Amino acid sequence: MERWAVANISIAGAWPGSDTIIPHMGRDFHIIAQTGDFFPAVAVELTTHKDEYEEGYTLLARFLSALAWAQENSPFSIFSFSGGSRGPSPLSGFSRNSQHFTSYYADGSFPRRQLRDVNREWRFVFALWREGLWLSRYSNRFACLTFYKMIENCFAPFPKKESKTVVIEARDAIIKSAVEEIEKVPQLAQMAGKSMNTIREVDANVGRFLRKHIRHPAAHASSEFAESDPDDWERERHYYYALEAVKVIAMYLVQKEKGVPAPRDMWM
Structure with a gap:
């Protein structure tokens, strides 16, 4: 049956x-x-x-x-x-x-186009991407957090003997390097350019900005943490203009660090 x-x-x-x-x-x-x-x-x-x-x-x-x-x-x-x-x-x-x-009636005459197989690691990245795209219709805050989680998946785990400050600065540097590479690719630069420029008006270090103003307020929301107040436009607007940047950085890094195929290469 x-x-x-x-x-x-x-x-x-x-x-x-x-x-x-x-x-x-x-x-x-x-x-x-x-x-x-x-x-x-x-x-x-x-x-x-x-x-x-x-x-x-x-x-x-x-x-x-x-x-x-x-x-x-x-x-x-x-x-x-x-x-x-x-x-x-x-x-x-x-x-x-x-x-x-x-x-629902189907006559069986379907055109066929194959979507390539994926491994477990890629599958997790793709799930975050799907969630981030859908959330971007309703909540820039949590869409940004979801895309940032894709970025975090590209970082090495915290070394037990390493200073937390040193590791955080190294992660910020990875994002900074990614931004520099993105800006050399016309299509990606066009997608994220306006968003990147607006971020730099607040902090020239894009990685630090995303960590302090995007990741932390969304992940650690609290009434004691003024930066996380969703009703404060001065805070919330960070998510509004950072969305395209964090999305493009996530897309770039998972391809570079995880070997994820480019979207166009998913079709066979």
Whole structure:
């Protein structure tokens, strides 16, 4: 008996205009275009007897994370999930009106384009990227923090015998070096240029600025920590103008330090 998992997607960017199969990690993921009363969706056949939600959600979330990186700047998120469809067609759509899952007909004539396999380390980076893109629609603060976590994944662990100050300064220097390299690449410089310039009006050391004004206030929010007040525009505006910079730095560093392929190289 066929068992399927279906994730209905909220999108704010590119999504295929016709039904498509994208092979990835040894499985076929069925991309369902938005048509009529149905939201866009992605479905995968379940092949084990694990809990349907556990297996299905994990498979679909990991696929969508890889797809988010490959699409580069197309935010999307799972807003509804169903496991174990037994209908004659494996694909289901989510009705905007009835709010019930309904059979979705697919004729099987899908164009095929393969998304390359990823390792465990890349998978984690892609998940943060997907979350950061989606959060950027609603919260610059937590989008910045998510992208900064991608940057932190490129740092070596704190050496036990090393001074904390020395390590922090070394990490700031890594970001400073990354910024210098980014500014030599026209496409990246264009994406982050305005954001970088605004940061430098506050602190010429971009790494130090991101650590003090972006990472720490978001990660250690407290009523005793004035810098973390979300209602204070003087504080909150830091996230507004730093978002593109921290996103581009994260994109650059994970490729340089983790060997993550460029988004365009995810397609085979």
